Amino acid sequence: MRLVPSQPVTILSDRVDRRYIPLMERLPNGTLRLSIGIGPDNNFTPCHSYHSYDGGRSWQEAPTPCPRLQQCITMSDGSYFESDGYLWQDSQEPEWFWGNGGFSADGITFNHEYIRLHAPGITTCTLRSMREMGQPQEPWFEILNHANHHDPDVGLDSAMIGDFTISSVIELESPQHLMAAGYGRVPAYDKCLVMTLDSIDGGRTWTKGTVAAVSEGDPEGADEPALVQLENGDLYIMSRTGALMLQVRSSNGGKTWSDPERIKLADTGEYITGVWPIIRRLRNGGLVCTYGRPKSTFHSLEAAADFDYVAEHSGHCGKFVMIDPSGTGNNWQGRIDLHELEIALQAQMGVPENERLRVQEDTNVRDSNSWEYLSLNEVEDDVLLVTYDVQRFRENWNSHPVYGVRMVRVAVER
Numbered sequence: 001m002r003l004v005p006s007q008p009v010t011i012l013s014d015r016v017d018r019r020y021i022p023l024m025e026r027l028p029n030g031t032l033r034l035s036i037g038i039g040p041d042n043n044f045t046p047c048h049s050y051h052s053y054d055g056g057r058s059w060q061e062a063p064t065p066c067p068r069l070q071q072c073i074t075m076s077d078g079s080y081f082e083s084d085g086y087l088w089q090d091s092q093e094p095e096w097f098w099g100n101g102g103f104s105a106d107g108i109t110f111n112h113e114y115i116r117l118h119a120p121g122i123t124t125c126t127l128r129s130m131r132e133m134g135q136p137q138e139p140w141f142e143i144l145n146h147a148n149h150h151d152p153d154v155g156l157d158s159a160m161i162g163d164f165t166i167s168s169v170i171e172l173e174s175p176q177h178l179m180a181a182g183y184g185r186v187p188a189y190d191k192c193l194v195m196t197l198d199s200i201d202g203g204r205t206w207t208k209g210t211v212a213a214v215s216e217g218d219p220e221g222a223d224e225p226a227l228v229q230l231e232n233g234d235l236y237i238m239s240r241t242g243a244l245m246l247q248v249r250s251s252n253g254g255k256t257w258s259d260p261e262r263i264k265l266a267d268t269g270e271y272i273t274g275v276w277p278i279i280r281r282l283r284n285g286g287l288v289c290t291y292g293r294p295k296s297t298f299h300s301l302e303a304a305a306d307f308d309y310v311a312e313h314s315g316h317c318g319k320f321v322m323i324d325p326s327g328t329g330n331n332w333q334g335r336i337d338l339h340e341l342e343i344a345l346q347a348q349m350g351v352p353e354n355e356r357l358r359v360q361e362d363t364n365v366r367d368s369n370s371w372e373y374l375s376l377n378e379v380e381d382d383v384l385l386v387t388y389d390v391q392r393f394r395e396n397w398n399s400h401p402v403y404g405v406r407m408v409r410v411a412v413e414r
Contacts, residue, residue, distance in 0.1 A: 001323055001334065001413065002334050002413050003321055003334055003384075003411070003412060004412075005386075005409070005410045006408055006411075007341075008341060008406045008407065008408045009407055010390075010393075010405070010406055011052075011059060011404075011405050011406070012036070012050065012059060013393075013402035013403065013405075014402060014404065015403070016403075017039055018038070018403045019036050019037070019390075019403045020036065020037045020041055020391075021037055021373040021389065022034055022036040022387045022389060022405050023035045023069050023071070023082075023375050024385065026378075027074055027078070027080060027104075028078040028107055029078075029106075030053070031052065031053055031107055032051065032052040032056055032379075033049060033072070033107075034049065034050045034051075034052070034059065034375075034405070035047050035064065035069045035082070036048065036389065036405060037068060041371075043131070043133045043134050044068070044130075044140060045068065045134060046064075046067045046137060046139050047064060047066070048061065048064055049062040049063065049110075055379070056385065056407055062110070063110040064102075065101070065111060065112035065113075066082055066083060066100045066101065066102045067084055067100060067137075067139030067140055068085055069082055069083070069102075071083055071167055071168055071169050071180075072102075074107075075171050075175035076171060078105075078107060079104060079105050079106075079175055080102075080103065080107060080110075081169065081202065082101065082102040082103075083101050083166055083203070084099050084100035084101070085165050085166075087117055087119075087164055088146075088147035088148075088159070088160070089124055089162055091148045091149060091158070091160075095119070095120040097117045097118075097147075097162045098115070098116060098117075098146060098147040099143070100115070103202075113204060114143065114146060115203060115206065116206065117162075117205075118205075118208060119162060119197075120208070121187070122163060122184055122185070122186055123184065123185040123186060124161060125163055126156060126157050126159065126160060127160070147159075164183070164184030164195075166180045166181075166197065167183060167224055167225055167226075168180065168181045168225055168227040168278075169181075169227070176200055176201060177198075177200055178198070178199040178203050179197070179198055179209070179227065181194055181195075181197075181227035182194070182195055182196075183223040183224060189214065189221070190216060191215070191218070191220060191221025191222075192221035192222060193211055193222055194212045194213040194214075194222045195209060196209035196212055197209055209254055210254055210255060210256070210257065212225070212248055212254070212257045213237060213239050215241050215260055218242055219241070219243055219309050219310060220241055220242035222239045222240075222241055223239065223240050225238065225239040225240075225277075226239075226279045226289070228280070228281055230287075230328060230329065231327050234251050235249060235254050236248075236279070236329045237257075238279060238289065239260075239277070240275050242309055243304065244262045245262070245263050245272055245277065245291070246260040247260070247329055249329065262304075265333055265335060266331045266332060266333040268333075269299055270299060271300075272294065272297055272320075273295040273298075273304075274291035274294045274295075275291065275292055275372065276292060276293075276374065277290070278290045278291070278376040280377070280384075281327065282327075282378060284412075284414070286327045288321065288322070288323050288324075288376065288412070289322050289323075290319075290320065290374040290375075292319050292370075292372030292374055292388070293317075293318060293372035294316050294320070295307070295309055316359065317339045317358060317370075318337055318339050319337060319338035319339045319342075319370070319372055319388050320336070320337055321336050321410055338374075338386065338408055339357060339370075339372075341408070342357050343357055346394065346395075346396075349397060350396060351395075351396060352397070355368060368391060368401075370389055370391065371388075371391075373389070374388045375387045382411065382412035382414070384410040384411075385407060385409060385410075386407065386410055387405050387406065388405070388406055389403075389405055389406075390402075390404055390406050391403055
């Protein structure tokens with residue numbers, strides 16, 4: 001099997017305001033639903049949603065039930081669920097947290113509902129600490145008041161947010177029974193860890209499951225997990241760590257998990273680093289995964305252990321797609337880099353080298369760069385759509401720089 005990408009195209013662009021971290025789902029009626037943050041990156045930059053009814057050629061504004069999306073999923077019955085990244089602690093029942101959810105039964109009408117999470121013991125932080133990276137805007141006022149029962153005395157130091165984020169959701173035996181993988185902090189650990197959550201009402205109420213991955217020796221711990229159910233029924237999670245990515249699996253429905261393992265490409269022998277893995281099970285068999293922003297790659301665990309991940313702040317550009325023909329998570333291979341495709345195209349179109357997509361000295365300043373968080377969907381058998389944001393992107397030597405979303409169609413050849 002190999003991956004064959006098309007030429008990237010711009011599907012959304014703006015000359016004024018930034019775009020970052022797109023999420024896309026294909027609805028059963030063929031509609032593509034794309035949600036993306038608009039504005040400077042901070043804790044409370046809202047997202048907007050768009051629909052395409054012609055395979056991504058044109059886009060129209062669509063309802064946006066959630067202020068800032070963290071995950072979205074289309075279920076087997078055609079229903080759709082999305083959720084915000086923030087969970088607000090109930091001021092009267094501190095073991096419970098509230099989040100924004102978006103739901104659709106038919107892919108046409110989208111409605112907002114609060115989702116509820118029972119998560120005793122997770123770490124919390126104050127609204128004051130969160131607003132250091134941006135002031136909460138109007139979309140969050142309603143849930144802030146709801147979680148605090150409209151108490152006028154609740155302020156910046158008493159409105160609490162759970163330090164836990166749901167990043168990946170799968171359907172189990174029915175659209176009502178969902179499992180999520182999320183990441184956050186609990187007092188017993190110094191760094192992030194990955195936990196599972198369960199819902200038996202289609203994503204409206206969640207209960208804490210088990211700890212799936214801990215990696216205290218890595219810079220970030222384990223975070224940004226991608227969850228998928230393999231063809232044999234096993235559960236498989238891939239996770240960011242700030243160093244080498246890791247994987248764990250469960251053969252008993254998530255009750256227990258294997259020890260974390262590093263991911264080694266079967267064809268090149270490289271151990272991989274990166275952020276925001278997304279995994280899809282292909283309809284004709286096999287797994288496909290996207291991830292971005294690698295620090296580096298290594299041919300041995302010893303070389304990886306000697307690498308200074310903190311000092312190497314600038315990282316490396318990379319928008320990767322890889323495949324596992326076995327569908328087991330044990331044979332990742334065939335990696336392609338969409339970033340290399342982009343800069344080759346910019347060179348062909350006469351864009352000066354210093355104005356092509358590149359990493360800045362400080363990756364928190366993403367001028368002329370990409371956040372490198374990708375979305376991934378199989379829209380037809382063995383046909384993938386991958387999207388990612390670009391900042392001040394120039395398509396040719398004479399074009400205006402734009403903030404936008406680029407899309408690549410990737411064929412899986414067997």
